[in-house]
Amino acid sequence: MNIVFLDGASLPSALPRPAQATVWNLREKTSPDQVLDALRDADAAITNKVRLDRPTLEQLPGLKLICVAATGYDCVDIAACRDQGITVCNVPAYSAVSVAESVIASLFALRRHLLAYRSFSATQWPESSHFCVHGAPIEDLQGSTLGIVGRGDIGSRVARLAKALEINVLFAEHQGAQRTREGYTAFDEVLARSDALTLHCPLTPQTRYLIGAGQISRMKPGAVLINTARGALVDENAVLAGLESGQLAGAALDVLHVEPPRADHPLLHHTHPNLLVTPHVAWASQSSVARLKTVLASNIAAFAAGKPVNVVS
Structure with missing residues (x-):
C-alpha cells in the first residue's frame, strides 16, 4: 500500500512504518493546498487534524482508506467517504x-x-x-x-x-x-x-x-x-x-x-x-501515544486483510 501520513509531526514521536506500506510518506505537515498532491497516488491516508473534504476527496479516486489518528473524526467528510466507498477508521478511547x-x-x-x-x-x-x-x-x-x-x-x-x-x-x-x-x-x-x-x-x-x-x-x-x-x-x-x-x-x-x-x-x-x-495536549500522555500508534497499525493491517475495524464511515 502507498500510505501517506499528512501531519506526522502532530505526534510527539514518529509513527513506525506500517508493515503493509510499500511506499511510506511520513510528512511533517500538509497545508490545505498541498493535500491533493500529497495523496494523488495514495491508497491510504493518515490524518490527525488535516481536513479531507468532499471537493478534495472527489479528486482522489484511488484513495481507499483514511485512518484518523484520533478519536474525533470531524476533520473528515464522512458522507463523501461513504459515497466514494472510502473506509474511515478512528482510534477509540485511546486517550x-x-x-x-x-x-x-x-x-x-x-x-x-x-x-x-x-x-x-x-x-x-x-x-x-x-x-x-x-x-x-x-x-x-x-x-x-x-x-x-x-x-x-x-x-x-x-x-x-x-x-x-x-x-x-x-x-x-x-x-x-x-x-x-x-x-x-x-x-x-x-x-x-x-x-x-x-x-x-x-x-x-x-x-x-x-x-x-x-x-x-x-x-x-x-x-x-x-x-x-x-x-x-x-x-x-x-x-x-x-x-x-x-x-x-x-x-x-x-x-x-x-x-x-x-x-x-x-x-x-x-x-x-x-x-x-494549554496547547491541545491533554490527550498526549506516553501511554496514550503508545496506544494510538498500536491501534493505527492495527487499523491498517485489518483493512489490508479485508476485515476493517474501528470503522466510522
Whole structure:
C-alpha cells in the first residue's frame, strides 16, 4: 500500500512504518493546498487534524482508506467517504485516561488557584509579615458538584475519578431535550448547580458553540469551565466576558477554535489569574501515544486483510 501520513509531526514521536506500506510518506505537515498532491497516488491516508473534504476527496479516486489518528473524526467528510466507498477508521478511547487525569488536574489548579498562588511565592511572599500569603479563597473538591457534558469513554472516566474524590457528578442531558433520560440531569439544571463544567462531547452542528454567553449567564456564579474536547464547543468571546465579569471564576482550555491560534489571540495574553490555556495536549500522555500508534497499525493491517475495524464511515 502507498500510505501517506499528512501531519506526522502532530505526534510527539514518529509513527513506525506500517508493515503493509510499500511506499511510506511520513510528512511533517500538509497545508490545505498541498493535500491533493500529497495523496494523488495514495491508497491510504493518515490524518490527525488535516481536513479531507468532499471537493478534495472527489479528486482522489484511488484513495481507499483514511485512518484518523484520533478519536474525533470531524476533520473528515464522512458522507463523501461513504459515497466514494472510502473506509474511515478512528482510534477509540485511546486517550481516556490521559484526558480524564488532565481534567482532574485542572480542577485542582482552578479550585485551589494554583497559578495565582505560584506567582505570590515570588512576589508577595518574601515581603509578607506572616508565614503565609492569602489571596483568592481556596475551595475543596470534596463536596463540590461537577457537571459533565458527554458520557462516552472520557466523560465516564472523569466521573469515576471525580466520585473517588467525593465530588458530586451530574451528567447533562442534551440541550433543549424535551425529556430527561435516567441517569442524566436537564442541561440548564446542570449549568445552575455545577461548581465546574467539563465538556466531552463531539463537535457537531448541534454542539457548535454549545457554551456561549447565554449558557455562561445561567451557570452558577463563580463556577469554572474546562474544555478538552473541541475548541468550537465554546464561544471564546463569551468565556473572556465571563472571566472579566466574574461570572466565571476560572477556565482551563486545552483546545481553541482555530489551532494553532494567532499569536495575538486574546486568550493567550489575558491576565486573569485563574485562566489556564494549554496547547491541545491533554490527550498526549506516553501511554496514550503508545496506544494510538498500536491501534493505527492495527487499523491498517485489518483493512489490508479485508476485515476493517474501528470503522466510522
